[in-house]
Amino acid sequence: MSRPTDIRVRSAALHFLPVQTRMPLKFGAQVVDRASFARACVRVEDGQGRSAAGWGETPLSVAWVWPAKLSWDERESRMQEFCGTLARELPVFDASGHPMELGDAFQRHRLHALLEAHNAAHAEPMPHLAALVCHSLFDLAVFDAFGILHGRPVFETLGDDLLGSDLAHFLDGERRFAGRRPAEFLRPRANRLPVWHLIGGLDPIEPADLTGKEPQDGYPVLLRDWIRADGLRCLKIKLRGTDAAWDYARLVEVGRISIEEGVTWLTADFNCTVTDPSYVTEILDRLLIEEPRIYGMLLYIEQPFPYDLEANRIDVRGVSARKPLFLDESAHDWRFVRLGRELGWTGVALKTCKTLTGALLSLCWAKEHGMTLMVQDLTNAMFAMMPHVLLASHAGTIMGVECNGMQFYPEASLAEAKVHPGLFRRKDGVLDLSTLRGAGFGYRGEEIGRELPSAVVEAGA
Numbered sequence: 001m002s003r004p005t006d007i008r009v010r011s012a013a014l015h016f017l018p019v020q021t022r023m024p025l026k027f028g029a030q031v032v033d034r035a036s037f038a039r040a041c042v043r044v045e046d047g048q049g050r051s052a053a054g055w056g057e058t059p060l061s062v063a064w065v066w067p068a069k070l071s072w073d074e075r076e077s078r079m080q081e082f083c084g085t086l087a088r089e090l091p092v093f094d095a096s097g098h099p100m101e102l103g104d105a106f107q108r109h110r111l112h113a114l115l116e117a118h119n120a121a122h123a124e125p126m127p128h129l130a131a132l133v134c135h136s137l138f139d140l141a142v143f144d145a146f147g148i149l150h151g152r153p154v155f156e157t158l159g160d161d162l163l164g165s166d167l168a169h170f171l172d173g174e175r176r177f178a179g180r181r182p183a184e185f186l187r188p189r190a191n192r193l194p195v196w197h198l199i200g201g202l203d204p205i206e207p208a209d210l211t212g213k214e215p216q217d218g219y220p221v222l223l224r225d226w227i228r229a230d231g232l233r234c235l236k237i238k239l240r241g242t243d244a245a246w247d248y249a250r251l252v253e254v255g256r257i258s259i260e261e262g263v264t265w266l267t268a269d270f271n272c273t274v275t276d277p278s279y280v281t282e283i284l285d286r287l288l289i290e291e292p293r294i295y296g297m298l299l300y301i302e303q304p305f306p307y308d309l310e311a312n313r314i315d316v317r318g319v320s321a322r323k324p325l326f327l328d329e330s331a332h333d334w335r336f337v338r339l340g341r342e343l344g345w346t347g348v349a350l351k352t353c354k355t356l357t358g359a360l361l362s363l364c365w366a367k368e369h370g371m372t373l374m375v376q377d378l379t380n381a382m383f384a385m386m387p388h389v390l391l392a393s394h395a396g397t398i399m400g401v402e403c404n405g406m407q408f409y410p411e412a413s414l415a416e417a418k419v420h421p422g423l424f425r426r427k428d429g430v431l432d433l434s435t436l437r438g439a440g441f442g443y444r445g446e447e448i449g450r451e452l453p454s455a456v457v458e459a460g461a
Contacts, residue, residue, distance in 0.1 A: 002096060003162075004046065004048055005046060005047075005150065005162050006047060006164070007045060008045060008095065009044055009142060010045050010091055010460050011042070011043045011458070011460030011461055012040055012041070012088075012091055012138060012457070012458075012459050013040065013087070013455040013459075014083055014455055014456055014457040015038070015040075015041075015452045015454075015455050015456065016037070016080060016453065016456060017037040017038075017057075018035075018036055019036070020033070021034060021035070022215050022217060022219065022410070022411070023215065023221070023407075024200075024202050025198075025379065025408055026201030026203075026238060031202065032063050035061065036080065037060070037381070038057065038058060038060055038080070038083050039055065039056070039382075040057070040087065040140075041053055041054070041455075042054055042055075042056070042141035043145065051149070052148040054142065054147070055140075055144055055443060055445060056136070056142075056143075056144060056383070057137050057382060057384040058133060058136045058137045058380075059380065059381070060076060060079045060134070061353070062076050064378065065079075065127060065130040065329075066130045069124075070124050075126075075130075078118075078126050078130075079133070081118070082126065082130070082134045083137070083457075084457045085114055085118065086135055087457040087458075088457060089110065089114060090106070090138055091461070092460075093106060098146070098162060098163045098164065098165070099142045099356075100158070100170070100360065101164070101165055102142055103135075103355055103356070104361075107132075107357070107358070111131055111135055112128075114131075129329065132353075132358065133353050135355055140355075143157075143356055143440075144387075144441050147439045147441070153439060153442060154387070154390070154440060155186060155189065158181060158182040158360070159183040160183075166178055166179050166180055167182065167364055168180075171364075171365060177364070180364075182363070185363060185364045185368070186363075186394040187396045190393045190394075191434040192431070193389065193392055193401045193430060194399055194429060195234065195426045196235065196403070197232045197234065197235050197236065197426075198236050198238065198377070198379075198402065199223065199235060199236065200238050203223070204221060204223075205222065205257065206222065206223075207222065210222075223254070224257060226407070227261045230426040231426070231427060231430075232429050233264045233265065234264065234399060235263055236268075236269055237250060237251060237266060237268050237269065241271060241272075241274040241304060242273050242274075244279060244283060247270075248287070251283070251294065255291060258294075258297065259294070263297070264297070265297060265299045265399060266294070266297045266299065267298065267300050268301055269328075271303065272305065272307045272329055275312070277305075277315070277319050278318070280319050281319055284298075284323065299323075299324070299398060300323055300325065300326050300347060300372075300374070300398060301324070302328055302374075303327060303328040303349070304319070305330075307329035307330045309330050309339050309343065315343055316343055316344040317344035319344075320345060324346050325347060326347035327340045328351075328376060330345075331349065331350075331354070331362055332354065332358070333362065334365040341369060341371060345371075346371060346372060347366075347372035347373065347374060348363075348366045348373055349373075349374045349375070349376040350363060350395060351375070351376055351378060352388045353378045353384075356387060356391070359391060372398050373397050374402075375389075375397055375401045377401075377405070379404055380403065381413045381416075382412060385413065385416070385424070386443055387441050388403075389401055389433055390433070390442075400430075403426070406424060415448050415450045421435070422434065423436070
């Protein structure tokens with residue numbers, strides 16, 4: 001049943017903001033040295049004719065969503081093309097409702113068909129995960145516009161006063177969710193969050209690792225310098241997943257430095273490169289015997305196995321019996337979270353880049369079924385950073401939030417940092433979210449005053 005508060009999308013505009021990394025990021029088998037951020041402005045209108053505009057942004061993370069033989073430029077161009085398709089499609093999508101209802105309906109009834117049509121025109125298919133990333137900036141913009149229209153922060157729009165459909169509607173009729181809304185599963189906002197630092201596969205750890213090509217820009221380079229400058233207490237270690245000796249040595253090296261520098265927690269990310277659980281369990285068992293303190297500092301393990309769970313139904317209980325095991329790339333939506341739990345995964349890494357609608361549904365399903373949560377980064381910057389940390393502040397994560405944009409392209413967010421200094425600079429190992437205030441996501445874009453490149457697509461009335 002429609003409500004007076006329901007909205008529909010009337011127009012959408014799309015911008016691309018190119019960003020260069022200060023240092024390369026080793027990501028699985030690929031090296032990232034640049035990124036294209038996609039930013040959308042969406043105008044929505046309710047049944048009373050009131051309208052508001054909102055913003056959403058995400059990096060088009062080619063390496064994360066689309067491991068393929070195509071060149072980086074080809075994959076990025078395809079994702080940009082698909083973003084343009086979505087910008088033109090949303091204003092003509094015949095649906096109205098709350099942002100979650102719109103986001104869920106679009107994903108169920110249009111996104112897959114649009115992706116199929118896109119792939120039919122190309123030899124190499126673009127993955128569904130890449131399509132979700134493209135949709136995410138529009139989904140975020142609709143949430144922002146809805147919050148602004150109703151004069152509320154986004155995470156205060158998720159109760160039954162504004163959201164007509166209960167969670168059972170979204171979660172295939174699961175009776176335990178009947179009459180319940182996402183607001184029930186959210187925590188009061190926290191304005192200070194412990195923050196995780198990422199150690200990429202190419203990051204120099206000790207002075208002997210330096211090549212002389214590192215930037216001289218005033219930001220730290222070596223791990224110890226990062227820890228001391230930002231007061232870090234949580235470190236995420238990217239591993240190869242194909243070289244057990246290197247992975248073990250990397251864990252020990254970072255672990256020993258962490259102990260010396262007062263770091264509290266570590267996590268290891270294998271980036272979907274492992275196919276046999278024994279690869280991980282043997283590393284963990286060796287670490288427990290030879291380096292028990294470092295083993296104890298490992299808070300959880302992230303996504304060692306291929307992200308297509310349906311094609312790779314690996315029983316992972318041997319790993320999760322040793323450490324909490326978190327889905328990341330695999331957690332496209334709550335249905336994959338359900339499948340992951342059946343296979344032995346115990347936690348879920350939420351990301352706004354897979355749509356806030358999807359993240360909220362995964363959050364609710366996972367919490368109800370006893371799974372642990374984390375909110376992981378996609379090397380966010382600028383506007384993309386703000387919904388990301390707000391999700392973490394309300395989710396109730398195992399430990400804070402991951403934010404590494406300040407490591408790899410700190411200059412990208414200088415305009416935003418003038419308004420939100422505690423958000424774009426890690427201090428004493430935490431982020432300060434207190435400057436995010438007001439309706440929507442609290443971007444305070446007018447105060448930031450960033451000049452955007454011309455829109456590449458403008459669609460709707």
